[in-house]
Amino acid sequence: MKVIALGTVLEGLIATWENEVVEFKRVAKDYDTDRIGEYFSALSNEANLRGLERAWLVFGVDNQTRAVVGSTYRSEPERLQGLKMQVAQSAEPSVTFRDIHVLQHAGGRVVLFEIPAAPCGMPIAWKGHYYARAGESLMPLGLDKLDEIRQQTLAEDWSAQVVAGASVEHLDSEALAIARASFARKYANRFAADEVMAWPLASFLDRARLTQDGRVTRAALLLLGKRESAYLLLPHPAQLTWKLEGVERDYEHFGPPFLLNTTALYQKVRNTKVRILPDDALLAVEVAKYDQKVVLEALHNCIAHQDYRRNGRIVVVEQPDRLIFENEGSFFEGQPADYISGNKTPHRYRNPYLAQAMAELNMIDTMGYGIHEMHLGQARRYFPMPDYDLSEAGVVKMTVHGRVVDPAYSRVLMQKTDLPLADILALDRVQKRLPLDQAMVDHLRRAGLVEGRKPNLHVSALVAGVTAEKATYIRTRAQDDVFYAKLLTDYLERFGKATREEVNDLLLSKLSEGLDEAQKLNKIGNLLTNLRRAGKIVNTGSRKAPEWRLVRGW
Incomplete structure (x- = not known):
């Protein structure tokens, strides 16, 4: 936002004053970060319930007199913006401020925290606790509001549906152990690993958003289900397919548990070394064709965003120089280019329940950083950027390059x-x-x-x-026209004359290889015209069969 727009926003917020989605604080210098997190949770949840895009927490305004008094809270820009990461680390799911704005008002410095509404179907918690507002007061999120948010997508979210007849007996023991370890790593700042490992299985699955009150969901079966339990998801095939194309041809299908089998699929990829020779270096730099983090990020994105109602499988096509990831369903919010910078956060998800469960298991983030990180990963290895193809209706294709192009x-x-x-x-x-x-x-x-x-x-x-x-x-590299003119005039000086075919033979191989054949012929024609108009050469033949000579005395 521009400063003038921020001023207008602040005036509007003060005019309407505090409510469920706006909070003012005087805050002279310091303020407890946990308290900010609680307000973040409450204001985000309330914005969701009211169908708003954002809520506001404002520092530097007296909440009694409504006067701008200024605040020196985190006056260093880097430290202020660092609050975004602190909030993202303890919020569940991992979301943070849309932005943190600073307004230099006549009454002093004002800090405006722009808080996004909780994603559809996904209430925001701070360190495991959900918060809400009752007018201007902070309070725990009641069960009625919690259910209202969660019910927003349960009816239409394929991944959130409870599977009749499914129980924890249908889940893979190795996948469950890996899931616990991943969850413990994600929340290492809140829970000791031993504590997470000691939780009853039903408590862990509920906390990891894989089950609903102990009932097994489709998301749980996809990520942790036994291979032989895939029939419970019919008619969806619950399948990842690796397909090798080229001189050799091969394929393999992978079913649940996806938490384990994405790595198994990655291990099928021929990940040989590529040698790149830096300038003036005797030793080449060797990098793997594919970075494991990039490949798994792409594959996990396919799982999270697949339209499972189309009953298709996720396909990874390995060609000699690239991997092509294909999943069913159009790009859900925005375009891929919107996420490359890492500044856009999605507000909606096709499979919010599955996305949240994958975030809890550290498979994805829900901040929109995945595409950004894949581009950085390719750049760090000096490889071409990923490409997206949305030309086929209802299908997203992404290409990860495994060779140097230029x-x-x-x-x-x-x-x-x-x-x-x-x-x-x-x-x-x-x-x-x-x-x-x-x-x-x-x-x-x-x-x-x-x-x-x-x-x-x-x-x-x-x-x-x-x-x-x-x-x-x-x-x-294109040469100056003077260079080509000198070649031609030297030729005519030596041989006396030249047909157009002879001129073409002389110059075509000298022109930039950056030009195609038609562009090269057009450039030669322009060169002849310019020399003729300058009085340096003359056509002594016909228009259809020119014969070029030097003008004597030139």
Whole structure:
């Protein structure tokens, strides 16, 4: 928000004053973080119940006089923004402020905490306790409000449905042990691992959002169910499929428990080493074709966002140079590009119950960081960025590349380790010959990162320090027209004349390989026209069969 907009927001909040979704605090310098977390839970839950997008906690306004008095709470910007991570660590599910705004008001510094509404069907807890508001007062979230939020999606959330006839006997013992350990790691700051391991199984499953009052849900069977228990989910196949394409062909199906079998599927992938030679280096850098964290993040996202009502399986296609992840269901909220920066938090989930259970087991986060982290993971390994294909109705396809596309791109990433993600994304589009807006092209050109003209841009070899590709760089780098004109006039001086075919033979191989055949012929035609108009050459043949000569005396 701009400052002027913040001023307007503050005026509006003061005018309507405190209620279930707005809280003012005087707060001179310090304020208990746990108390902030409790207000976060309460205000977020109340915003959900009222169908609002956000709630507000405001520091620096006297809650008696309604006057702006200013606050020095966490006056260092880094420490103030660090509160976001503190809240995310103790909130369940792991959500945090939309933003923390600072307004320099005439009455003093005001801090406005913008709190998102609890996701549909997912009440927000702070350190295991749910909070609400009664007017201006903070209080525990009553069972009526808790049920109201949880019931928002239970009727339509496939993953939340209790499975008739299913019991804990249908769950895999190894998966249960791994689930407990994952839960204990996630909440290590709240529970001792021994304490989590000592909980009765029914208590653990309820706390991990896998069961409802001890009743086994579809989410529990997907993540922890025995392989032979998959029939309880029919007609859904409850299946992950790995498919190998190329010279060798192979496939394998994996059923529940998905908590274990995503790793089993990853182990089927041919994860050989790729060698990248940095500039002026004798030893190549070796990286694996695929990063396990990136692959599992992609696979877990498929599980969390699959539209299970379509009764399809999740497919991972391994090609020689890439992995393609396919899951049923259109992208649920926004577009993939919205999440690359890591700033967008989803408000809705196709399978909120399953998503929350996976978050409790540390399989995913619910903050929208997954796509961001996959892009950073690829950049850290100097590989191309992931690609999304939403062209097929009702299907999401994501590609993770396992090879270098343009060595110049990889070497730029090796040399410029502080390159912003936005610049890396733009260079990735350059190497893949994808469209790029002119403002970004200008920015990359000023930074010396690209050369050439649209649509034939390429990553600058000079910046990348390419030595092995210097010859390629010279071939793709466009020369000045003076260079080509000199070649032609020298030819005519030596041989007296040249047909168009001879001119083409002379120049085609000299032009930039960044141009296609039609563009090269068009450039030669323009060169001949310019030389003729300048009085340097003349056509002594016909229009259809030209014969070019030098103009004597030139």
